Amino acid sequence: MISEEVFTRELWQACEAHYSLHESLCLSLQDDCQINVNLLLLASELDRRGTGLNQSQWQMLIVEVAAWDERLIGPYRRLRQLAKNSLSEDEYRQMLDVELMMERKVQNLLLHRLNQLPTSQGEADNLMLLLAEFGLDIEVAAALIHQD
Template sequence: MTLPGSFNPSFYQSLWQDCDAIYMQQQATCLALQDDHQLNVNLLLLALWLDSHHQRLTSSDWQQLQQDLLSWEQRLLLPYRKLRRLSKAVLEQAEYQQMLDVELMLERKSQAKILIALKPMVLDEVYPAKTDSNVSRYLALFNLKSQNYPSLNQ
C-alpha cells in the first residue's frame, strides 16, 4: 500500500499533466458525463489515471472525494460555469475566452482540493482483474456502469 502524500511534489504536477493528456483523448465523454450526470471531470480523470497505474481507492474514498468537492462546486464553480455558458451568445470571442480562462483557474483550484483530500487516503496496488476499477467505483456513485462507457475502459 502506498500513501499518496509520500510521493514527491513532482508526482502531483505529473499527475495533472497526465490527466490533461487523458482529457484530450476523452474530452467528449468527460463533458457528456459532466453535463448529463454532474460528474466531476477532475475526479473522473483521477480515476482513469489511478487505473492506468494499478492503484485503487475504496468506494468510500471515492464517495468522500466527491462529497469534499460538492460544496465547492455548488458554491462557486457550477454557478460560474452556468454564467459562462449563458454569456457565450452575447460576448465577443476574447471576452468569452477570458471567462473560460477563469473557469479553468477554478478547475485547477478543484485539483488542489482533490490533492489535499487525497493525501491521507491509502492507495492499494492491485492488478486490474482483482477488483473493480476506480472508474467503475466513481461511476457507481451516480448509478452508472463503466461498461456503458467503453472509451473509459482502458
C-alpha cells in the same frame, strides 16, 4: 519529518492528456450525469497506475468536489454559458480561463486529499466505483479505460 508526496502535479498532466482524447465523453457525463470531469479523469488515471481507492474514499472525494461545484464552479459555468452569445471571443476566452483556474483549485484539493489517503496497489476499479456512485455502469465510460 516531512513525507514525500506520492501524488504530484504530474498526475494532472497525465489526466489532461487523457482528457484531450475524450473531451466530448467527459463533458457529456458532466452535463448529463453531474459527474465531475476531474474525478472521471482521476479514476481512469489511478486505474492505469494500479492505485486503488475504496468506495468510502470515493464518496468523500465526491462530496468535497460537489461542494466546490455547487458553490463556485457550477454557477460560474452556467453564467459563462448564458453570456456566451453576448461576449466577444476574447471575453469568452477570459471566462473560460477563470473557470479553468477554479478547476485547478479543485485538482489541488484532490491532490492534497489523495496524499492523505491510504491506497492499495494492484488491479484497481476506481472508474467502476466512481460511476457506481452515480448509478452508472462502466460501459457508459468504457472509452476512458486506458488501453496501454
